[in-house]
Amino acid sequence: MPDTADREYIAAIDQGTTSSRCIVFDHDGRVVSVDQKEHEQIFPKPGWVEHDALEIWANVQEVVAGALEKAKITKDQVKAIGITNQRETTLLWDKNTGVPVHHAIVWQDTRTDALCRMLGRNVGQDRFRRQTGLPLSSYFAGPKIRWLLDNVEGLRERAERGELLFGTMDSWVIWNLTGGVNGGVHVTDVTNASRTMLMNLRTLAWDESILASMEVPAAVLPEIRSSSEIYGTAKGGVLDGVPVASALGDQQAALFGQTCYSVGEGKSTYGTGTFLLMNTGTEAINSYAGLVTTVGYRIGDQQPVFALEGSIAVTGALVQWMRDQMGLIKSAAEIETLALSVEDNGGAYFVPAFSGLFAPYWRADARGVIAGLTRYVTKAHLARAVLEATAWQTREIVDAMKKDSGMELTTLKVDGGMTSNNLLMQSISDFLDVPVVRPMVSETTCLGAAYAAGLAVGFWSDVEDLRRNWRRAAEWTPDMDPAERDKEYQFWLKAVQRTMGWLGEES
DSSP states (O other): OOOOTTOOEEEEEEEOSSEEEEEEEOTTSOEEEEEEEEOOOBOSSTTOOEEOHHHHHHHHHHHHHHHHHHHTOOGGGEEEEEEEEOSSOBEEEETTTOOBSSOEEOTTOOTTHHHHHHHHTTTOTTTTHHHHSOOSOTTSHHHHHHHHHHHSTTHHHHHHTTOEEEEOHHHHHHHHHTTTTTTOOOEEEHHHHTTTTOEETTTTEEOHHHHHHHTOOGGGOOEEEOSEEEEEEOOSSTTTTOEEEEEEEHHHHHHHHTTOOSTTEEEEEESSSEEEEEEEETSOOOOSSSOEEEEEEOBTTSOOEEEEEEEESOSHHHHHHHHHTSOSOSSTTHHHHHHHTSSSOTTOEEEOOBTBBOTTTOBTTOOOEEESOOTTOOHHHHHHHHHHHHHHHHHHHHHHHHHHHOOOOOEEEEESGGGGOHHHHHHHHHHHTSOEEEESOOOHHHHHHHHHHHHHTTSSOSHHHHHHHOOEEEEEOOOOOHHHHHHHHHHHHHHHHHHTTOSOTTO
């Protein structure tokens, strides 16, 4: 541990889906200390997922204190605090007591499916896409607010009287940090607001016509601010007096932490599922190829920067399935060794549409298939097909991005647990025909929140300063015959077609 007695730092809080953590960074963007705590996942009914927001706030305070203690620093050495969060998770709380009126409804929760179909009426899932960049889906926050107002006794009346506040987890944490019932600041940033389905991408303001359609009273909504500015200062607790100076949804924070500040730069986070975002510049590009248009970030009063985003439901989860349900490997790391024991996939393709297909298809009727099986195929070939599934799904999203934007992806910067698999990284580079780069600091989500907060208080002077901090740990370059790539891709696309229409109307 370096001597930290007289140095200055930025702290970042990452309020995630399964845990909350706080990381302290130094001026070089290096991790000084980390503290983390998991919270309970609540499943009241099939398809319903909830969190206890009071438990989360208690954990946030605990990890902040823990990270400062581990770094052996005082609050006076912390120049700013940044926030990044699980996106779309929706909370309503009483502004006079600070008590949530219901558990937070998590982004994975599907209880608003029927409501979304009703809202789509005769237009379908594109009803609000032009204004918001998003398809009508249970994923986003707007329908979740409507569900709470319709289904919890007395909430709609209280909301209309101005007694309730809505927030995604960034708003909840900032409100509590800055004083809560004693003058807490009720804000969100443009990246989180762009995931509610209530913000107009062109004006960056709440869209009155959508609020009316969705029957959400404007009185509950936070003020929309940029991703990098001082919202207020922390009151009480171990950070008393420290400026709260950034908020970014987790995937956007990773884009920012990976320093994807130029048009055409993209990052992909490989975890249970995968999220790929590409910087498209100051123009919001409507997607006609199955992606979502989102705000990438906005620094102070500069123009906002937009991104196209593609999400894959099952990537790391497929490796877990091979381990836990199939017993074909004993640890996740073993899949690479097994896959390397053969030259290729033996003609087998594995499309893991376990819960339907996400981008670019959005087909809820699809289910997983293994195609191309012959007696020749061994478990080693299947292991290879499992890794290739993640690489081909990445290729499909990159193709969709190119179709929508006309931009070529120049480099793919990667982070997340699966990036330790070298064969997978090489396959992605081969299938995309671009370099794949992994950075030294793998905590890119927290780093992005720290960078945005540091910019707001002058700890770093500009994005060039941040680019200089970015250091490469490993790079993979394409090494595949183009004719072979095209042939394999055609087989993959054929396998994807086989997954569709598995569930009929009656299912």
